[in-house]
Amino acid sequence: MATLRYVAPETVERACSLLAEYGDDAAVLSGGQSLLPTIRRRTAACDVLVDINDLDGRSFVERDDDQLRVGCLVRHADVADSSLVRETLPALADLAGSIGDVQVRNQGTLCGAVAHGDPAGDPPVLTALLDADVVVANTDGGRVLDGRSFYAGDHRTALETGELVTEVRFPVTDDGTGVAYEKWTPSGESYPVTTVGALVELDGGTVTEAALTTGALESKPTPMDEAAGVLLGEEPTDEVLDRVARTLGENASPSADHEGSVAFKRELATTVARDALGGAVARARGVQ
């Protein structure tokens, strides 16, 4: 096993050139909360850690017109505590405040979690649901990837070797649109078994746009379009929302494991989806 090497570049360009140079042997270290356990367990494939914490100007949380931009050194705790996030995209603040525990939130970064693609991770769900822009730097000048198609599977994303996520840009929704994020965990110190992100737009009392994405059930965030389709054009009454949630549950394809059977996870997904829908509708109506 090769000895671990460490480098802390000070510019994005330098970081990218190191990542390009070392290819699959290198990994980006931001908060390290997902990467370092693999180092400790000796299961990581990399032996060069590129620590990006010295990069300047990456700790921003800003609103830029219709986008909420979060830089790659912003910690989950910062997102959770940000009044800007709470005002413009409260679901993201809820999500960030629910990750792990205080210690993990103080270290882990939102962009790091987005890039990591853990099937049980929270940030990927909203990234996919809202089709956030994942801004990527590389030695060719960089590109912007669509959040909706960013995730390919278990820890597999659209990132190529040598690329670095420098920020994520979430769309700021208008009045009349509400986004909510809900999850269920077995106990205080667990990964979630089911998460659901919901977006609902209301116009004149009926739903004009709806999106649902689940997390933790499958290998990546999963859009539940059929369930969302049930909601479209309807008034979001309790009966309708129940039906949407049940549709989502029926369509979910979780795997059985020590956390529960397929049937159980589908039931949970139904409840969590119902809560996310209720939250999104309330926000769409202007009720926090």
Add this chain to the structure above:
Amino acid sequence: MTDTTEASGDVTDTSEDVTDATDTTEPPQPRETVEVSVTLNGESVTQTVDAGTFLSSFLRRERYLTGTHRACESTTCGACTVLVDGDPVKSCNVLAAQVDGSDLTTVEGLADDDGSLHPVQRAFWDTHGLQCGFCTPGMVLSSIALLEETDDPSVDEIRTHLSGNVCRCTGYTKIIESVKRAAGATDD
């Protein structure tokens, strides 16, 4: 060209001395060792360690501060919690290299020079918010951080803040009462 296996402290090592953004000098190369400079319990410490050294190992094995404990290897239990610039962090999941330049506080740094206990330490002992003591350093440090942020936390706030610190002995009630007591004590 910098030799990446150069021994520690060598003056020709360029990886630590670039501070301006124009980056006209040699860019830093990956190295197998890292020089870490921190303020540790109020004292300046500089030491060269292997790049893969976790902060918990740095504290326990390099600095002989064994009050920071390791118990789970999965970033779950919080027995390894220390304060980095005042924020509680799990030292088993942070590299020593990442805290270069930071202000670190471990449990050994809490009592006064004359041995008087920090009010939170005193509250834990008086309230019996500890039994076997293994989770205690982490609990105390997490609690100190909470009380810096919130003068008089509610029971639920304490619960949430301490959800990353597992205890097997107390059942948590006296830990929560200890924090409440310390909140009262630091009101003075």
Add this chain to the structure above:
Amino acid sequence: MTESGQRVDPSSEQTDERDAHEAGTGEDTLVGDRVNSYDGRRFVTGHGEYVDDIESPDMLHACFARSDVASADILGVDTSAAAAHPGVELVWTHADVADHVDEPFGYMLDDEVVLADERVVYQGQEVAVVLAVSRQAAREAADLVEVEYDAREAVTSLDAALAEDGPVVHPDLDADPETDTDGNVAWSGRVVAGDHEDPLADADVVVEGTFETNKTTPAPLDTHGCVAEYNPGSGTLELTSSTQMPHLLSVEIAAVIEGLEQRDIVCRLPDVGGGFGIKLDPFPFEICAALLSMETERPVKHVLDRTEEFLAGRGRAPVRLDGKLGVTDDCDIVGIDVDMAQDTGAHAAYGVAVGYSAANCGQGPYRIPNQHWDTSVVYTNVMPTTAVRGFGDPQVTFMREQLVEMAAAELGVDAVDLRLQNAPRQDDMPMRSAAGHVWRNSDVVTCLERTREMANWDDHRDGGRTREGKLRGVGMGTIMKRGGNKSASGGDFDEAVVKMNREGDVTVLTAVASIGQGTETAITQLVADTLGVAVDRVDAVRGDTDATPEGLGVWADRGTIIGGSAAARAAEDLAETLSAVAGHLLDVDPETVELVDGRAQDATDPERFVAIPELANVAMLGNPETLGPEDERPERLRNGISLVGRGKYQSQEVEFVDPDTGRGNVAHSYTFGALAVVADVDPRTGDVDVVDVAICEDIGNAINPKLVEGQVQGAIVQGLGEALYEEYAYDEEGTLLNGSMIDYHLPTAEDVPLITNTDKLENPDPTTSHGQKGVGECPLVPVSAAVANAVADATDVRFHSLPLSPQHVLPELVDAGLREL
């Protein structure tokens, strides 16, 4: 002593004087005071020394290559890559240790080997050991050991273990006529009383059910570990191990290692960060560390990492119980008939005692004249199980207390009333239970009534709906918990020494181990109280087989009863000497000397006194100039005035049980109690939220109520963890699926309520030094039963297995038509 070193809680009496005699009891005594824990100041300042904190420059580190399959023949082990790894001193397999150990060994049944020989019997079993200059090098090298396995069918359930012609975990033991092993049954026995052929004959109502409990680990944060250091010059092995029973451990290790006798082994304790029963058995890693040190003549350390602790640290056995309870129409419990099988894992360890004890104590705090218990301990190819907090009581209580509430429902009576009717009365004690227990001075009737009251039983019973739409119910469980154990250790005793230095400061030498429970603190209180010194002036040396007299360690709720009583006797012994010296100096009868507040004073005229430090100095020196000629002194002051007191406590109460009937007084004393849980079931997720726990126990005498509360709260929360969150999950091949703290769900502060609804009775036990009864394990025992009963009350759905986690609860709610969205 600095102010900050004083252990008296300054909050309840805000005087600067920090009077050691707090007004907690209104009496001038330390017994009953809320004194701070003895080790607490060290622990809050981060100056504990746990086994992994021990380092020395010449230390070598051991790491194991462990089996990754549950059942297999070993075709070959290739250690060459491991041995060639940088930093490695040596790599051993079974062949390297075979000549040095007497195998198979085990605490109760000889069914273990130090390193796997021809086969492995559970995932995680030790196959090879690597010794290296650092833990990291040893771990990396251990990963390089290659083992060729021929996998066998793994036995991973009781059904598979008991099936005829199924695979056998220990074929050698089965084939050996000297062992009791029969197929996969390691041991079986029975407990019978009254008309045991037909125990339910007189019943009008019979309720029955099959109950299955979960496999769990108490997961101490401080994992198992030891440092072994052999001195070839003296032939002495020093073993510092995170253990609960240093003396017994030295006996056990000596029995395994050829050429070592008990006298050659010094076993000492580091600070132990929790034990909960799993730090009792002699472990293969301890034996290996000893042998490695003997070989290399250097200190050898091994500490399990958390993954190893989950795989091989041992835990609580799951048990299947087929039980029937018979009650008359007049609500008298007339009989119980139980067939129980304990899945003990690959080795029995304490399992035989647990399986037996569960049956013997299974009747609980009731008068049940006719009993038939068949109990067996069964091998499977999973992690061995052993004594865990509560012993076998939690599992059997889960069954019994549900049968009791089922019977009450069928009879149409209140479940607490049913219990009250069948509970033994304090006025009838001392008495023998049907299973042979001798019950003394205990009032479970009041415990039941108090608990009913504290839990607002009448308000919550029969289910209701909370404002958040949850289904609320209340349920109860009871405690009749043994304190002390003879069958597992040959006798129930402890001996202690109390010595005073020339300044009047005291050291207690006790075999009692400190694992967080605080027995040492109670001991310092008893001793300080007897000698009239400040509790801060008493130190405790614990669990050192060289320095402390022999005792049996801390388990079976015996620490304060047996160990505390021995220390109290030792203090009395020294007190007699001090009184004799003071009486001589003051010219009064020693009988009228009282030791209090740092003085030896004439009780009839307290202004006449000798300060204890002065007394100690005089006695230490023993000069005729101060004491007069020796032949003019009382007997006790001649031929050397000893400032060493000693005392021994040997339980005369515990019996060896009748091997045929299984009856007998298995413990020194019993602690009775009742516990109720108020639980809210979320019909949308299956979450069971425990909103209140009420408990009342008769604990005899709380030497330190603060420490007792801590034990009660901690035990209850461990019980809640096992009732609601925890279970070992194996696949069909015996591979552990959730062996990490992320996947095995231990409760955090967010997951459990505050436990403040607690009460105690103090009807003293007439046989112990201060009337104290066992405390540490009891509150855990009834928790899962109470939770299940509360959920049944809330939903009319009865759960026969554990845990009641949402993945098990929600599907039942769906089936019962209770699921809501």
